[in-house]
Amino acid sequence: MKNLNEIRAKYKQQYQEKIARPRIVVGLGTCGIAAGGDKVMQAIKGQVAARGLDVDVDFSSCIGMCYREPMVEIALAGAPSVLYGDIFADKVEKLLESHIVNKTPVYEWAAFQIPGSATPYEGIDIMDQASYYSKQVRSVTSRLGRTNPESIVDYMATGGYEGIEKALGMDRLAVIEEVKKSGLRGRGGGGFPTGTKWSFVYGAQGDKKYAVCNADEGDPGAFMDRSILEGDPHAVLEGMMIGGYAIGADEGYIYCRAEYPLAIKRLNMAIAQAEEHGILGDNILDSGFSFRIKIKAGAGAFVCGEETALLNSIEGLRGMPRVRPPFPAHKGLFGKPTVLNNVETYANVPFIIRNGGDWYAAMGTEKSKGSKVFCLTGKVNNTGLMEVPMGITLRDIIFTIGGGIQDNKAFKAVQSGGPSGGCIPTAHLDTPIDYDSLGALGAIMGSGGLVVMDETTCMVDVAKFFLNFTQLESCGKCTPCREGTKRMLEILQRICDGKGEMEDIDTLDRLCRVIKSSALCGLGQTCPNPIATTLRYFKDEYVAHIKDKRCPAGVCAALLQYTILADKCTGCGACLRACPAGAISGEKKEPHKIDIETCIKCGGCIQKCKFDAIVKA
Amino acid sequence: MASCTCGETADQTKEAAMQKVFDQYRDYKGGLIPVLQEAQNIYGYLPKDVLQQIAKELRIPFSKVFGVCTFYAQFHLKPRGRNIIRICLGTACHVRGGSKIFEAAQEALGVGQGGTTDDLKFTLETVACIGACGLSPCMMINDDTHGRLVPKQVAGIFESYE
Numbered sequence: 001m002k003n004l005n006e007i008r009a010k011y012k013q014q015y016q017e018k019i020a021r022p023r024i025v026v027g028l029g030t031c032g033i034a035a036g037g038d039k040v041m042q043a044i045k046g047q048v049a050a051r052g053l054d055v056d057v058d059f060s061s062c063i064g065m066c067y068r069e070p071m072v073e074i075a076l077a078g079a080p081s082v083l084y085g086d087i088f089a090d091k092v093e094k095l096l097e098s099h100i101v102n103k104t105p106v107y108e109w110a111a112f113q114i115p116g117s118a119t120p121y122e123g124i125d126i127m128d129q130a131s132y133y134s135k136q137v138r139s140v141t142s143r144l145g146r147t148n149p150e151s152i153v154d155y156m157a158t159g160g161y162e163g164i165e166k167a168l169g170m171d172r173l174a175v176i177e178e179v180k181k182s183g184l185r186g187r188g189g190g191g192f193p194t195g196t197k198w199s200f201v202y203g204a205q206g207d208k209k210y211a212v213c214n215a216d217e218g219d220p221g222a223f224m225d226r227s228i229l230e231g232d233p234h235a236v237l238e239g240m241m242i243g244g245y246a247i248g249a250d251e252g253y254i255y256c257r258a259e260y261p262l263a264i265k266r267l268n269m270a271i272a273q274a275e276e277h278g279i280l281g282d283n284i285l286d287s288g289f290s291f292r293i294k295i296k297a298g299a300g301a302f303v304c305g306e307e308t309a310l311l312n313s314i315e316g317l318r319g320m321p322r323v324r325p326p327f328p329a330h331k332g333l334f335g336k337p338t339v340l341n342n343v344e345t346y347a348n349v350p351f352i353i354r355n356g357g358d359w360y361a362a363m364g365t366e367k368s369k370g371s372k373v374f375c376l377t378g379k380v381n382n383t384g385l386m387e388v389p390m391g392i393t394l395r396d397i398i399f400t401i402g403g404g405i406q407d408n409k410a411f412k413a414v415q416s417g418g419p420s421g422g423c424i425p426t427a428h429l430d431t432p433i434d435y436d437s438l439g440a441l442g443a444i445m446g447s448g449g450l451v452v453m454d455e456t457t458c459m460v461d462v463a464k465f466f467l468n469f470t471q472l473e474s475c476g477k478c479t480p481c482r483e484g485t486k487r488m489l490e491i492l493q494r495i496c497d498g499k500g501e502m503e504d505i506d507t508l509d510r511l512c513r514v515i516k517s518s519a520l521c522g523l524g525q526t527c528p529n530p531i532a533t534t535l536r537y538f539k540d541e542y543v544a545h546i547k548d549k550r551c552p553a554g555v556c557a558a559l560l561q562y563t564i565l566a567d568k569c570t571g572c573g574a575c576l577r578a579c580p581a582g583a584i585s586g587e588k589k590e591p592h593k594i595d596i597e598t599c600i601k602c603g604g605c606i607q608k609c610k611f612d613a614i615v616k617a
Numbered sequence: 618m619a620s621c622t623c624g625e626t627a628d629q630t631k632e633a634a635m636q637k638v639f640d641q642y643r644d645y646k647g648g649l650i651p652v653l654q655e656a657q658n659i660y661g662y663l664p665k666d667v668l669q670q671i672a673k674e675l676r677i678p679f680s681k682v683f684g685v686c687t688f689y690a691q692f693h694l695k696p697r698g699r700n701i702i703r704i705c706l707g708t709a710c711h712v713r714g715g716s717k718i719f720e721a722a723q724e725a726l727g728v729g730q731g732g733t734t735d736d737l738k739f740t741l742e743t744v745a746c747i748g749a750c751g752l753s754p755c756m757m758i759n760d761d762t763h764g765r766l767v768p769k770q771v772a773g774i775f776e777s778y779e
Binding site for chain 2: 221222260
């Protein structure tokens with residue numbers, strides 16, 4: 001068998017030369033670009049050319065600090081790398097003037113530094129000690145924001161394709177054994193042990209087998225798979241190749257949602273580079289193992305994240321789930337044995353093969369090993385992507401890494417696992433999180449989206465929001481999901497409109513149980529979770545909506561009343577002019593009044609009032 | 618008498634492009650969805666006669682072709698605007714005021730959900746999540762993502778599109 005030693009040594013040399021040079025790196029993941037990263041890139045290139053600076057300009061992907069995007073890294077030879085946050089195009093000139101020309105970092109803009117072997121700058125947080133990163137581990141996300149995702153040089157210089165090289169020298173069963181030993185469980189949400197799944201497909205009879213990657217990340221509030229695909233596409237390919245080798249497949253499909261154009265572009269580039277290097281294709285490294293990967297772009301259907309629906313979609317059919325058994329391990333894509341894993345699961349595999357299963361199993365809890373990537377969003381100060389060891393508490397994630405709740409409001413709940421997950425209240429913030437503990441709370445790990453809600457979020461409204469989503473996305477194949485989601489949504493709408501009855505709570509509770517036990521696929525079985533958990537932890541809010549016709553969080557429009565506080569109103573007339581319904585009356589310089597009957601509760605008056613004289617309750 | 622033929626040339630270019638797509642996918646397993654995606658790229662939407670042609674070329678019953686294109690949210694049977702605006706109403710955007718952005722967009726364009734402006738410049742859609750939750754509320758116009766929006770910004774962003 002051939003090896004990659006020569007080319008790897010060459011690339012390592014190239015990479016070392018690259019990072020030894022003074023350089024500016026702009027984070028260009030979808031989030032960085034959305035925040036204005038490409039304009040910053042242009043501005044930097046313009047400045048560098050105009051001033052004739054001796055510095056390289058490069059790009060990377062998302063390092064995880066979404067709340068500080070666009071981010072720019074500057075590294076001078078022999079000095080620490082400094083990562084700056086909130087760098088918009090207008091800041092570029094000063095930044096380059098100070099850091100590149102005068103060799104002094106702009107301290108007030110710096111987010112953190114990575115000193116490497118250099119002496120750290122004083123007054124800038126060191127990455128490992130910064131509150132955002134101190135509780136994190138960076139293994140599967142180690143390349144994110146640190147290497148150029150479109151460069152196979154960067155990938156191979158940082159250990160890339162060592163995993164497949166090692167795996168090809170191993171017995172196929174030994175590869176599966178190593179994955180089993182690592183304790184890796186499916187990162188898409190189900191949490192099924194990956195090694196066990198692989199051994200099923202290994203043992204299945206078939207003249208052809210497939211390895212499929214589920215990159216149809218559809219949960220609202222989840223973007224870890226996008227970040228990995230955009231930041232380390234080669235790792236996903238390598239993981240799939242190792243999986244394909246272990247189970248005996250020669251073809252792989254990546255089913256990526258069409259909403260991720262940049263991920264698809266970078267995957268295509270990575271595939272082309274790997275094929276060029278003979279790492280992907282026929283008779284890889286003269287080992288006798290052949291593997292090809294195709295990308296299938298989704299066409300916009302949430303249910304296609306469900307494994308059997310996804311297979312139907314690859315086959316060109318309507319993306320509706322199949323009845324199991326037979327399971328995909330025996331009869332999957334085109335009727336052949338198929339292994340299906342999600343992006344993060346595959347991306348973990350090269351690290352496990354390279355460092356050994358025991359290395360991975362050393363992290364995490366008894367039953368959930370390793371690390372997990374989460375996306376923290378919602379009403380929290382530091383939104384972003386993070387990789388944490390299993391067993392960390394939600395409090396650490398939300399208050400240490402996330403920096404607490406926006407505007408110093410009170411925490412109410414965190415929603416874990418998207419539309420299939422549940423809302424976890426304050427009382428359970430100290431639960432160490434893993435697959436099993438979240439399940440016990442009525443939520444699920446899901447793919448790793450965590451949406452934080454504060455006191456101004458209405459839990460009935462949140463449940464309604466998720467139900468609205470699952471109801472729209474229900475494929476309609478099985479009755480419990482098709483009819484059940486519709487009926488539950490109607491009841492929730494009724495409660496939010498102030499027309500609910502106390503027996504609605506029992507009806508919801510019963511529907512939740514029936515749908516959970518009778519729906520055909522994961523979408524239906526888990527869609528009652530948001531209702532079940534809000535009923536369990538926030539029943540008082542439901543009761544307030546039904547009995548007192550009151551929305552405690554002040555969200556449900558039909559239950560709100562707007563009133564003007566006479567002692568604060570100066571009679572300026574701003575609200576009167578803003579009211580589209582003509583519901584506000586009053587003389588100039590006299591306190592105004594809102595006619596409740598005419599008010600359409602649009603909230604326009606509150607936005608116009610400069611004296612905080614209008615309240616809704 | 619000279620007559621204008623530019624319409625015909627455009628049609629011929631599209632037909633030739635479709636022919637290429639058929640050649641590429643005729644023997645490709647599960648080719649229907651990629652063919653529909655390519656057809657929509659070429660025509661901007663999926664006209665009935667194109668769907669009939671696809672059914673014939675791929676030897677799939679027309680009913681199945683129709684079934685697939687009505688199942689997926691991204692296939693459209695009516696003409697669409699040159700620029701597709703997708704306002705995100707996912708969880709993170711929802712709690713940070715995504716619906717206010719959607720209202721502002723409706724007001725700026727004068728069309729509702731799924732609507733296309735009369736000049737075929739914009740089609741307004743909502744999407745359940747575009748994965749830029751860290752920058753919520755956000756929207757996508759074509760392949761560009763715009764984040765950290767406030768309602769009054771929206772009309773100005775639309776103006777930068779042709």
